[in-house]
Amino acid sequence: MNFAIHRFDSVASTNDVALQMADAPEGTVIIAGEQTSGKGRRGRKWSSPPGEGLYLSIVLHPSLPYDKLWQMAFVVSLAACEAIREVSGLDARIKLPNDILINGRKVCGILIESKPLPHSHTPTPPYSAVVVGIGINVNNQSFPPDLNATSLAMELGRTISIADVENALLRCLDARYEQFLTDGFQPILELWKALDCTVGRQTTDHMFEGTGLEVAENGDLQIQSGRDASVAE
């Protein structure tokens, strides 16, 4: 993929900028030094202080039917986790559905949004532009106590180049996305499972309740057991 990188000192949200550019060619990347209204999922916020993190969104036009768009979350979380591991040497792990943790604390969050393309009435995909937003805590030295968050610098005990994190992330995203388009979902799922820290372990959070999760061949998330276990999201 050819990346066309647009850099901003400060934006409200790189995802919002990318959504406005959703018709732009695949590989259009928005990067900001800070976000004044960084978005999490479901109206939550992503803390995005200036110069401390990587705030990046990329426009993709995957040739996927609507009911397969969820697979992108696996592609992206795998790539982000691999990039963090590669650039830091730290044991980063994926937590369903889209967090990357180090030592149990969140170092990276992912927000995927989609927008119909103008020709989305045509019978073949791509129907939607997919905006993949990734936030990585790189050089933050602390977080408010209510956030279970960490940064690469806090884990490493030294600062690290945000440009190096960006390069690793774009390289890993490119590689896994191409692999996904060429070979399909199954190889991605196998790699994802090896880095996941949720499946088969005790999980009790706002999303899942049960003693274990399994990812079925088709990617469906299945709760193994647990009282009133359910997937609430």
Ligand code: BT5
């Ligand atoms: C996410 O949402 O984790 C998705 C975050 C995506 C951020 C990127 S940055 C580039 C692009 N542009 C955007 O505007 N967004 C994307 P969610 O799973 O809903 O988690 C949000 C929750 O994580 C918050 O409610 C806090 O509890 C916590 N949180 C907020 N900021 C954090 C940070 N910097 N590090 C760790 N946790 C944080």
